[in-house]
Amino acid sequence: MSASFQKTRKYGLVAGVWLFIVPAISSAHFLELIPQHAVVSEQTGRSINLDIQFTHPMASGPRMDMGTPVRFGVMTRGEKEDLLGSLTKEEDDEKRHYSSGYSIQQPGDHVFFIEPEPYWEPSEQAMIIHYTKAIVSAYGGDGAWDQLVGMPVEIEPMTQPYGLWSGNLFRGVVLKDGEPVPGATVEVEWRNDGSVAIPSDEFVTQTIKADQQGVFSYAMPRDGWWGFAALLTADKPMKNPDGETVDVEEGGLIWVYVQDME
Template sequence: MQVSKTLTSFCLLSSLFSFNANAHFQEIIPNSDIVESAEEASLSLDLTFTHPMEQGPVMDMVMPKVLDVITADKRVSLLDTLAVTSKDGEARRYNVDYQVKKPGDHIFYVEPAPYWEPAEGVMIVHHTKVIVDAFNGEANWDSLVGAPVEIEPLTRPYGLWTGNLFQGIVKKHGKPVPFAEVEVEWRNDGSVSVPYESYITQVIKADANGVFSYVMPKAGWWGFAALVEADEPMKNPEGKIVPVEEGGLIWVRTRDMGVKMGAKTGAK
């Protein structure tokens, strides 16, 4: 009987630990990270708040506070074109369509509404971006969007092969964050099963200059999340003052060498 109780307690603790260990990632995933022809110029971006390596669960995402596209010469809000794609009763997720009209890098940026995570006792705000190259225009792939916490890429965040090294600088209010913690997850397409919980989220630390590095071992979308505590707390839905986990996220895509590419592949 004592062994049974001990085993039950262990399972409960393991379940709680497993839940808390899973990383939240704000996704903003385009159906292509590179546009090279007029036929490819119709972009579709999916916005989901989830655990990408585990393919869920999906957390409810209320309407974002900001959804912008930033090019070399202007910044345009896309909030008015955002559409809910989930069914009634499901956690909300979104999609936005965008027509690329000119060459140059397009930075898509979302500031979601704060999300209350009772298991961790924090509000979560993940400032997230993805860069799409249009017609080989390049120019501003390393530009900052002005988020409170942000990753400045040191590696061009598109045109990446599997096995490439991705580097970035974690910045808070525009200044490097020494030894910042960065969580990394691959957006699982169902082809990979993890052997242990610790394989779900890779965890690395930046150096004294806020620079981190990671070699991406598999083709697909990779999310990098630099997490810091916000300067100011906020109220949770019950009105209690709680800390805020403020994240700066960037998504990048890798492709395998030797694989013939179609005109455009899906967001998955």
């Protein structure tokens, strides 16, 4: 055995061990719609900011380039308000994301929602559309936290989605065109603030199967924002940027904030 082969073999083994010990972390796509506050009160003030980006929350990135949203608004007491004009486009490393400011004008539950421009993901050979919402309680709420926006795929919360302590159980039902989806797959990720090191891929995205009524549940172990993504394949395909007919992943997402009990 030549010295050069021995050297190559040695480094090959080292590289193999290194790849085994430190694998690349993979994670799911999530459209983030993150309000500055989940509960608005006299202490917080009526103005809130909302951050919007398409990313991998648990892995803290990378961010994907996000086209101009199709819809962005808020629903209060059954009335929808168009907020597309309030969006501010931001760009980092040629990856677009958005922010918005909103002033709460009345008490009650405010359901912020967004429909993004379809995103082409070559690795999945699919277009991705994540219909996303987050509920903000203002000055006590009004018990309308389960009101539906009417998106093609949507999670209806069965647990009040704010005022939650870490360890609380969140329950929801997956709906497609307003009807429950038996056995739907729901992916769950925590929006990592950098305080948690990920031991391996298995800890990045939690996966749940809904029951025959489309109902799922998950106990959130840590404070912060948790994203729940119900993922379905759309009935109709779509053209990708190259003009090829491909499947469409339709996601119904909801973001829920959890606080530690101190």
